[in-house]
Amino acid sequence: MEWLIQILNSVQYGLLLFLVASGLTLIFGIMGVINLAHGSFYMIGAYLAFSLAELTGSLWTALPLGIVLAFALGLVLEILLISRLYRRDHLYQVLLTFGLILVFEEMRSILVGDDVHGVAIPALLDASLPLTENLSYPVYRLFISAVCLVLAALMYFTIQKTRLGMMVRAGASNAEMTQALGINIRWIHALVFAAGVALAVFAGMIAAPVSSVFPGMGNQVLIICFVIVVIGGIGSLKGALIASLLIGFVDTFGKVLLPELAGVAVYLLMAIVLLFRPAGLYGRP
Amino acid sequence: MLVARDLHTFFDSSHVLHGIDFSVAEGETVALMGRNGVGKTTLIRSMLGHVQPRTGSVRIAGRDATRLAPYRIARLGVAYVPEGRGVFPNLSVIENLVMAARPGDDRRTGWTLERVLETFPRLSERLQHRGMQLSGGEQQMLTLGRALMTNPKLLVLDEATEGLAPLIAQEIWHTIRVLRDAGTATIIVDKNFAVLSHLAHRCVILVKGRKVFDGPPAELSMQPGLRRQYLGI
Numbered sequence: 001m002e003w004l005i006q007i008l009n010s011v012q013y014g015l016l017l018f019l020v021a022s023g024l025t026l027i028f029g030i031m032g033v034i035n036l037a038h039g040s041f042y043m044i045g046a047y048l049a050f051s052l053a054e055l056t057g058s059l060w061t062a063l064p065l066g067i068v069l070a071f072a073l074g075l076v077l078e079i080l081l082i083s084r085l086y087r088r089d090h091l092y093q094v095l096l097t098f099g100l101i102l103v104f105e106e107m108r109s110i111l112v113g114d115d116v117h118g119v120a121i122p123a124l125l126d127a128s129l130p131l132t133e134n135l136s137y138p139v140y141r142l143f144i145s146a147v148c149l150v151l152a153a154l155m156y157f158t159i160q161k162t163r164l165g166m167m168v169r170a171g172a173s174n175a176e177m178t179q180a181l182g183i184n185i186r187w188i189h190a191l192v193f194a195a196g197v198a199l200a201v202f203a204g205m206i207a208a209p210v211s212s213v214f215p216g217m218g219n220q221v222l223i224i225c226f227v228i229v230v231i232g233g234i235g236s237l238k239g240a241l242i243a244s245l246l247i248g249f250v251d252t253f254g255k256v257l258l259p260e261l262a263g264v265a266v267y268l269l270m271a272i273v274l275l276f277r278p279a280g281l282y283g284r285p
Numbered sequence: 286m287l288v289a290r291d292l293h294t295f296f297d298s299s300h301v302l303h304g305i306d307f308s309v310a311e312g313e314t315v316a317l318m319g320r321n322g323v324g325k326t327t328l329i330r331s332m333l334g335h336v337q338p339r340t341g342s343v344r345i346a347g348r349d350a351t352r353l354a355p356y357r358i359a360r361l362g363v364a365y366v367p368e369g370r371g372v373f374p375n376l377s378v379i380e381n382l383v384m385a386a387r388p389g390d391d392r393r394t395g396w397t398l399e400r401v402l403e404t405f406p407r408l409s410e411r412l413q414h415r416g417m418q419l420s421g422g423e424q425q426m427l428t429l430g431r432a433l434m435t436n437p438k439l440l441v442l443d444e445a446t447e448g449l450a451p452l453i454a455q456e457i458w459h460t461i462r463v464l465r466d467a468g469t470a471t472i473i474v475d476k477n478f479a480v481l482s483h484l485a486h487r488c489v490i491l492v493k494g495r496k497v498f499d500g501p502p503a504e505l506s507m508q509p510g511l512r513r514q515y516l517g518i
Contacts, residue, residue: 166384170373176335177371181385182359182435 001132006252012141014248015148019203020221021228021240022155023196029235030172031189033085034093037100039222041197045070045204046213047108050117059122063205070201074194082193083186105215114215119208144206151199152241159237168192172235224251227266231273233283242281286311286439286470287332287363292341294324294331301327302338303494309439312468314461316475316485316502318516323491325474326368326443333365333441334358346390346438362390364437368444368474372424372431374417378408381416381431389436401430404460422453429460439470446475458484478516482506490515 024038045066052062081100085093120126121140128136159165167188171178175185204217211217228247232239247266254265261268273281287309294302301324309315317325330336332343334355343350346361359365373381382401388394402409405426411419419427425445432440442461446454458480465471465484475481481488482502490498490505492515498505505512 163384163386166376166380169375170381170384173373173375174371176355177367177373179355180333180335180359180365180367180371181431182356182387183384184354184356 001135004131005135005137006256007249008137008141008145010249010252011245012145012148012248013252014245015145015152016203016207017221017224017228017247018152018241018244019148020200021225021232021244022152022237023199024225025229025232025235025237025240026192027196028229030168030192031082031086033082034090034097035082035196036094036097036222037104038097038196038200038225039218039220040101040104041070041200041218042204042207042221043108043216043218044073044104045201046119046208046211046217047112047117047204048201049205049208050119050213051112053119059119059205059209063202066205067198067202070198071194073201074197075190077197078190078193083189086189101218104218108215116215117213119213121209138210140209144210147206148203151202155237164188164191224266227270229280231270231280233277233280235284236280236282239280239282286313286346287472288344289328289332290342292328292331292338292343294327294336294338296327301494302331304341305491305494305496307332307489307496309470309472311438312465312470313487314465314471314473314485316473316481316488317491318474318476318478318481318488319491320515320517324494325491327494328491329365329441329443329472329474333363359435360387360390362436362438363441364432364435364439365441366428366432366443366445368447370424370428372416372419372427374415377413377415378419378427379412381427382408382434385431385434387435389438393436396433396436398434401433404433404463405430405456422449422456425449425453425457429457433464437469439472440464441472443474444476445473446477478505478512 020038020042024035027033027035027038048066048069049059049062052065053059056062056065081096085096125140125143127139129139129142130136159168167178167183171183171185171188179185224247228240228243231246232241232243246269250265250269251262255262258265289305289307292302292305293300305328307328317328319325327336331338334350334353334357337352341351345358345363348361350358350361376384382398386398407423408426408430411423416424416427429445446457449457461471461473462484473481473485482505485502488498488500488502488505489496497515498511
């Protein structure tokens with residue numbers, strides 16, 4: 001039974017990472033931008049959950065509010081800053097988005113402070129499912145997994161089955177031809193970026209009650225998400241999903257089985273995958 | 286439909302277009318000719334917003350289009366089939382078509398998915414194939430069909446029959462003829478003077494970024510000297 005708990009934890013952690021990594025891989029795959037600030041959006045999400053839940057009294061009202069704010073933030077950032085990076089070298093992208101990390105951390109420090117916070121699990125989901133006489137599993141973690149799965153399905157549907165998704169994929173392969181068909185590619189790019197921001201912020205918000213809310217939490221997630229993007233193959237959503245789950249399992253079970261190696265387990269996984277598939281699991285070489 | 290005046294285009298310091306006037310009337314078919322590297326593609330790209338001319342003006346459908354983004358020009362009723370085709374390799378045939386569908390600038394919807402597939406039956410056998418799995422001829426039909434999905438008033442074809450098997454090229458020419466007869470204005474860049482001389486209302490010839498001939502194809506047919514001098518045929 002203890003195994004079951006570890007498996008559920010792995011899945012939940014992996015799916016949560018997928019929400020962040022999917023935006024990262026899409027932004028890189030479609031616009032070619034390396035966004036170091038993507039982890040900051042996760043951090044912003046967690047702090048938004050904390051502040052908005054205090055302000056409105058409930059995580060349920062905080063969540064939709066946070067998503068709207070995140071989407072707006074994404075649009076503004078893309079139009080003012082990120083859109084200037086598309087034709088530029090990766091060095092400029094890394095410099096600007098690293099600068100954004102500093103700006104976001106400083107803003108967080110000024111607005112909310114440097115303390116560690118916690119967010120209460122909403123009363124509705126604050127329960128545990130009994131597995132055996134003395135083992136149980138928190139309902140809220142199951143809720144996280146379920147929401148992530150729904151979002152992953154929604155993302156797949158939007159990109160593979162809708163006209164908007166076709167335009168996004170067309171723009172990724174040939175932006176000029178897409179424009180020549182009367183499609184405003186700048187608007188598509190802004191939309192993709194804002195959606196990526198919203199997903200990362202949302203991940204931070206729903207994760208807040210189970211992790212805690214602390215300065216620098218974005219950087220941890222950023223590094224692990226880059227590992228996921230590389231393992232999955234840059235630009236591939238399917239790859240990101242599989243890689244996220246792999247990382248979820250390796251990280252969770254690594255901590256249980258080989259605690260002394262836990263820190264390097266995910267990097268070991270990346271090295272092994274790259275040894276056999278240099279472009280990642282679903283990457284195009 | 287489209288009037289360009291005194292276009293000068295530069296790539297860095299090299300002067301590619303030297304003050305070209307070019308126009309297409311509604312429903313007119315214009316053949317744009319000249320040897321390789323005289324600026325035909327640059328002229329087209331300068332008129333459609335993909336390249337910024339340094340000076341000169343472009344009016345499309347009565348509106349100033351000189352500094353307009355390519356997508357806005359497309360929405361004025363212009364469909365561009367570039368050299369090298371531009372099929373989206375990662376999209377299926379049907380996705381390539383559906384993503385482009387839009388009513389024309391005056392809401393006309395004469396071209397639907399069904400009609401495009403009727404025009405190019407080979408495409409309907411390949412609907413789920415990806416763009417990259419198509420033969421050259423099929424890719425050309427797909428780009429032409431995709432351009433029609435935007436219900437254009439002006440169709441711009443850059444080397445549409447380049448490298449195609451004669452039978453396939455014939456099919457493309459047939460479609461262009463049908464479009465011409467239906468009143469769609471067309472700019473055609475092609476090397477096949479024999480076909481163009483029957484198809485085009487007017488021929489424009491460029492030499493080194495300048496216009497050296499602008500007149501009916503009959504005039505060119507009667508003057509083999511001009512043809513040899515400018516086109517090498």
